[in-house]
Amino acid sequence: MKKDEMHTAHETHEEMKMTHNMDDHSMEDHNHSMHDHSHGHAMEGMDHSMHMGNFKKKFWLSLILAIPIIFLSPMMGVDLPFQFTFPGSDWVVLVLASILFFYGGQPFLSGAKMELQQKAPAMMTLISMGITVAYVYSLYAFVVNHISPHQHTMDFFWELATLIVIMLLGHWLEMNAISNAGDALDKMAALLPDTVRKLSAAGEEVEIPMNEVKEQDHLIVRSGDKIPADGKILSGSTSVDESMVTGESKMVMKQKGDTVIGGAINGSGTLEIEVTGVGESGYLSKVMQLVQQAQSDKSKLESLSDKVARWLFYIALAVGLGSFVLWLIVTGDLSMAFERMVTVFIIACPHALGLAIPLVIARSTSIAARHGLLIKNRNAMEQTENLRYVLLDKTGTLTEGKFTVSGLELFNNTYDKTEVLKYIGALEAGANHPLALGIMNYLESQQIAPYKAESLQSLSGIGLVGTVNSKQVKIINEKEVSRLSLHVEENRKEKYLQQGNTLSYLIIEDELIALLALGDKIKPQAKAFITELKKQEIIPVMLTGDNRTAATAVAEYLGIDEFYSELLPENKEEKIKEYLSKNEKVMMVGDGINDAPSLARATIGVAIGAGTDVAIDSADVVLADSDPMDIIRFLDLAKQTRRKMVQNLWWGAGYNIFAIPLAAGILAPIGFILNPAVGAVLMSLSTIIVASNAMTLRVKGE
Known part of the structure; x- marks a missing residue:
């Protein structure tokens, strides 16, 4: 998932609620329940x-x-x-x-x-x-x-x-x-403005105090202004400086439909945003809570x-x-x-x-926060000593997680391509995983309106099933196709597999109808990240639910010698157990709900790209950005922290x-x-x- 899409994904993070009183430089006026920067033990x-x-x-x-x-x-x-x-x-x-x-x-x-x-x-x-x-x-x-x-x-x-x-x-x-x-926390507390411009129901701009802002309010953010709250852009386009919040130094381009983070600095454009997170539900507040929790x-x-x-x-x-x-x-x-x-x-x-x-620790967690590294568990720093393996979920960690449709193969003449895409869109419309987003973006670009699905269910590690036009429709993966002994001609799928594509199959009334190929771009920093891990004598291991051919293509390009394909979520956790049984320290890096068991099981769990609620709950370290090189920065900071x-x-x-x-x-x-x-x-x-x-x-x- 995109980093900025993730920032509003964790709306209710109950275990991080404040337990300390606020000090003189608290953010009461900003509706934040920030406690004093407790120096903990x-x-x-x-x-x-x-x-x-x-x-x-x-x-x-x-x-x-x-x-x-x-x-x-x-x-x-x-x-x-x-x-x-x-x-x-x-x-x-x-x-x-x-x-x-x-x-x-x-x-x-x-x-x-x-x-x-x-x-x-x-x-x-x-x-x-x-x-x-x-x-x-x-x-x-x-x-x-x-x-x-x-x-x-x-x-x-x-x-x-x-x-x-x-x-x-x-x-x-x-x-x-x-x-x-703890100066980074003070600087974060000063990121939000005192007053904001709210758009009234009559379309007029009204200046109101920051603490009166509520979710679903429409705000106007002009060039050079601080973005007052997490929100979704309703109109306008701009470049945004998120460096103080996420550690990402480059300007990030934003346009209609994108999300923005409270505390970031608006560039040259004027935006109208709908507030999606304010106060304790805002990303900035959660960053501060994580840092304070780690420091205490x-x-x-x-x-x-x-x-x-x-x-x-x-x-x-x-x-x-x-x-x-x-x-x-x-x-x-x-x-x-x-x-x-x-x-x-x-x-x-x-x-x-x-x-x-x-x-x-106070110095280290503050530095980490400035660089988009949120340390939830202090012991994660110390556990990096003699770290032997880093297990990496492929999608979203090594690849962008932004899938695009790269091919569609039909296996009979009952349905044409447009109708097949309508059936696929019917099941994927309600999903929020990267494959679904890629499919729905493709349908939107082709101006194809999907059918409506009923009784939609998720099949763990397999796909989706639902009723569309009174027919049972499934979207399944390669492994389930093999289990069901459905025949697919090798030449129809081989060209996609060689390019590292992920394949999904459409089943209507138990009949194999079509193959949909989606490509996921490897992150530009991924190769340098793997090289740096090897320099530190840490062995990278790739885990993926993709088929072996697709996994091999990615692993060979990145220089990863150990990898496992066609894994279900429980299989990933089993792999973690296998490495731990060798009395080795293991770091697991992932970004989704499916990775949560593995993140919790590993010696060090790292949620990348801000992840989901469940991933964050399970992780010891949360990376605000989706850059795998941040893991190297974390390892470097941990090494220096231990030495100090x-x-x-x-x-x-x-x-x-x-x-x-x-x-x-x-x-x-x-x-x-x-x-x-x-x-x-x-x-x-x-x-x-x-x-x-x-x-x-x-x-x-x-």
């Missing part, structure tokens, strides 16, 4: 803190509070050259530090409470442990120093202030990174990072307490022992680890292999001791590196 430990306060605001106010503390209190008990004191300055420090602890530390304390309630202590708990222990011990030191001035106890107000400010800065930068990762799902690598983060918490807790006891025994210095414990807690905060995978995931896992957790022992003081014998402030810097630096690394993800050609 990435922010499980801190989503609530985003609602409790703006990190940017908290950072700047906390910095203002921290500056006097930094100038008025010593670092690790050592007065720095720029520091000074005056009578009562310690009270100023206490008050400012207390405000800073409860205000700046609030997101972390609230996050820790939630993590502990869920019995899943992680990054927020570690941060909270660090700042709480630092604050409480500093209060103790303040009291001791005022009660017994001669017995000075070191406080950690300086470390508390710098730690909170640095962690807030890190979180603010991470929030920006996450927001940037959890991948296997992300589940691994969750487990690592949890173990890291327990390791940090054990090492921190262990180092406290050991340093206290060795030095007898409570402040020194306490400092080691706090440093371990700070440096082990797994915040970078918690963001390692979700940031890459692994890199981020090492950045987010691997550095702790060295950092935690340093924080515990393993190099103290040679005079190297890591203080809490440096630990906070290292922790924040790791999260910034993880975020920056995720944002460098690109696809070829970007």
Whole structure:
């Protein structure tokens, strides 16, 4: 099917309804129930803190509070050259530090409470442990120093202030990174206009708000305007830029009868369109829903990072307490022992680890959406590793799926060609598969009006049957002709088969009447696609319901060595099972309802050309365009995404292999001791590196 014909095929996609609230840049005015660009599991430990306060605001106010503390209190008990004191300055420090602890530390304390309630202590708990222990011990030191001035106890107000400010800065930068990762969704949300020109019943143009547009409304779209909703062109012709919606960079020609996508940019012509999809039924809305759904799902690598983060918490807790006891025994210095414990807690905060995978996924799904690749299942990205086979449904994937009548052969003189076409048209008029569309387009071009059919039924994997002019009429395929032992002279069909045509046979009252040949053009990108798959050492396998001669012609032209012909829908699924039984990873690519079982069965199911509702439901990946090269782009993006995931896992957790022992003081014998402030810097630096690394993800050609 044509791509633009598919965009309105999935009107009711219930499983993709929104489950999140809308944020400030939602599309309420456009009648879209878009939720805020949830960062999914990435922010499980801190989503609530985003609602409790703006990190940017908290950072700047906390910095203002921290500056006097930094100038008025010593670092690790050592007065720095720029520091000074005056009578009562310690009270100023206490008050400012207390405000800073409860205000700046609030997101972390609230996050820790939630993590502990869920019995899943992680990054927020570690941060909270660090700042709480630092604050409480500093209060103790303040009291001791005022009660017994001669017995000075070191406080950690300086470390508390710098730690909170640095962690807030890190979180603010991470929030920006996450927001940037989903920028494609924001841009999509801005694609639709605020007002539209509606054609009234009297034929007058009336400007109305976008949220008042309903299906079946007639709208006027002028040159350069954004197309406000999915629709069918009633009059006019133009070229349309759909690149932001589908990823297809070239202008697409449109004329009367064609469909257009909401969000595309109209070219030079003026159009009158009938709205077929608006709000949640619109294609643009579904694209955004698919992207958001993918961003909120959890991948296997992300589940691994969750487990690592949890173990890291327990390791940090054990090492921190262990180092406290050991340093206290060795030095007898409570402040020194306490400092080691706090440093371990700070440096082990797994915040970078918690963001390692979700940031890459958010960036990856946004990039994919811009290029017409809609990732429904995150694990599809990871499953591409060691992918061995790509099974391809021929029609609509390797071929255009736009059939044209290339020949008609009559087997008796009872009916002439026109009447035969009227009988065929009677059965095909109500069908919407590519063969039917090709036949009906041909009848329209020949100005042949088909008969009317009654009791029409579809015969799975065979054809159609119905009653026409009180006669039982069937249209069947080559395989059914063989099963019924109907004789067809080889020379009457061979010339069509050699050209890769699909043959349909007309049966009237159990008598073979005619043969209809339909040709399907191979997509211009198909050969390059097969070549590229082979370069990546992935074996292409073609599946088709066509006869073997037709299948062989296509396979030989494209360079496909493995192919299976004359398959029913259930046969395709069986082939998937066969390859899976070899413990091989299998991708299935198809575009129709018949492909749905195979798409669901495969390791990775890819619906091409937007497909049908059922195909989309069954697929892990949906390609908005019908270009098979998009599969190569998906494989490339998946490879790069996985590489970034692994890199981020090492950045987010691997550095702790060295950092935690340093924080515990393993190099103290040679005079190297890591203080809490440096630990906070290292922790924040790791999260910034993880975020920056995720944002460098690109696809070829970007």
